[in-house]
Amino acid sequence: xxxxxxSDRPQRYFAAPEPPTTSASEGMEWGQELxxxxxxxxxxxxxxxxFGDSNATAWTRLQAGRLxxxxxxxxxxxxxxxxxxxxxxxxxx
Numbered sequence: 001x002x003x004x005x006x007s008d009r010p011q012r013y014f015a016a017p018e019p020p021t022t023s024a025s026e027g028m029e030w031g032q033e034l035x036x037x038x039x040x041x042x043x044x045x046x047x048x049x050x051f052g053d054s055n056a057t058a059w060t061r062l063q064a065g066r067l068x069x070x071x072x073x074x075x076x077x078x079x080x081x082x083x084x085x086x087x088x089x090x091x092x093x
Contacts, residue, residue: 043071 021027050064069075
């Protein structure tokens with residue numbers, strides 16, 4: 001008895017999910033609403049890891065504390081400088 005060839009079987013392809021919104025501004029509003037809904041629980045989880053009596057390593061606790069500081073705005077995000085075009089059409093380093 002021969003083994004059926006893989007190419008004889010019909011292929012199944014999954015459809016991409018529909019986007020939750022139809023425009024960029026609606027998408028921003030939807031994302032901000034999700035952030036407002038889940039941010040307090042995210043902060044509580046990070047605080048439990050950083051300051052609670054857990055078995056987390058010191059590095060994990062440090063990262064959780066850093067996450068809380070970033071959420072609070074205590075650590076400013078670094079924005080890279082835009083490169084300036086040079087005379088030869090290339091960017092200066």
